[in-house]
Amino acid sequence: MSKKAQKKPVKRTTAKVTAKKSTAKATAKKTTTKAPVKKSTTKAAAKKSTTRATAKKPTAKAEVKKPTAPSVAKKPVDPRMHPIPLKVAYDDKHSNDFRGEVKEHGFHFAGYDYDSQEEQLKIFLHYDQLYYWRLSELSKMGKGFLDGELWGTQCPKCGDKFFPPRVNCWNLDCNLEKTKWIPLAGMGVVHTFTVAGWSGRSSLKRLPFVLAYVVVDGCKTAIANELRGLEPWHAEFGMPVKVVWAEKKDRRGTITDFHFEPAEGWKPGPMNPEKERIKELCRPVYEWVRTLK
Numbered sequence: 001m002s003k004k005a006q007k008k009p010v011k012r013t014t015a016k017v018t019a020k021k022s023t024a025k026a027t028a029k030k031t032t033t034k035a036p037v038k039k040s041t042t043k044a045a046a047k048k049s050t051t052r053a054t055a056k057k058p059t060a061k062a063e064v065k066k067p068t069a070p071s072v073a074k075k076p077v078d079p080r081m082h083p084i085p086l087k088v089a090y091d092d093k094h095s096n097d098f099r100g101e102v103k104e105h106g107f108h109f110a111g112y113d114y115d116s117q118e119e120q121l122k123i124f125l126h127y128d129q130l131y132y133w134r135l136s137e138l139s140k141m142g143k144g145f146l147d148g149e150l151w152g153t154q155c156p157k158c159g160d161k162f163f164p165p166r167v168n169c170w171n172l173d174c175n176l177e178k179t180k181w182i183p184l185a186g187m188g189v190v191h192t193f194t195v196a197g198w199s200g201r202s203s204l205k206r207l208p209f210v211l212a213y214v215v216v217d218g219c220k221t222a223i224a225n226e227l228r229g230l231e232p233w234h235a236e237f238g239m240p241v242k243v244v245w246a247e248k249k250d251r252r253g254t255i256t257d258f259h260f261e262p263a264e265g266w267k268p269g270p271m272n273p274e275k276e277r278i279k280e281l282c283r284p285v286y287e288w289v290r291t292l293k
Contacts, residue, residue: 082137090114110124146257162220188216190212192237193210195278211226225255234269242264
């Protein structure tokens, strides 16, 4: 009995010691574990602050670089180019002056707007619905129509004249030289023509009529317009013609502001088989037009 009594306290003491040791180890582990957590938290905070500081720097640099960004060398402007103003304020408005005259479907110039400062013309066209287009570089030609003047262009290198105008010379030796505006005489010569026996609705009641391509004032280009003041079968190649302007109140800045008529003193040649053929073709057209209401 005495031996057993002596052994029991030893075991209990060992257990307590072991328990104390394990508790100590656990405590040591806990403190060891907590320490890295604090350190990692500190590092994370350091990283965050570093990240924030780094994030702010590019913004400051970008703001500094912005003013110096457009330092790219500009290409020289080609002198052959024609600058067109982006903003145009049309102070002379006539866009509705002629729209009320549309009595039938078809081609009809309805009006125009003009910017006197930028010298820009805009044309309104009624063709079953309303359209418009800007003449841009050719605005001087359209403004000339309104004023009863013909304006063409001329190459300063070769001297060629153009009407309808060309803003650059088409002579290959001139390398698209920029042309200059010049006034033209209202005289010309018929280059070619056709007798129209059919047309759009807006021109049906004028059939048959002569559509002639005329070289005005010795230009290198020909312009198409009606040739009036003669029987259609009397039109001839090379015949001299003159420009006849519409009344100022009826002008719209377009090709319909004038037409051609035979020049003073011109007389048609004698009838020939070709003229007789054209005359016969025109007879049924005249009869059909009389039936139109």
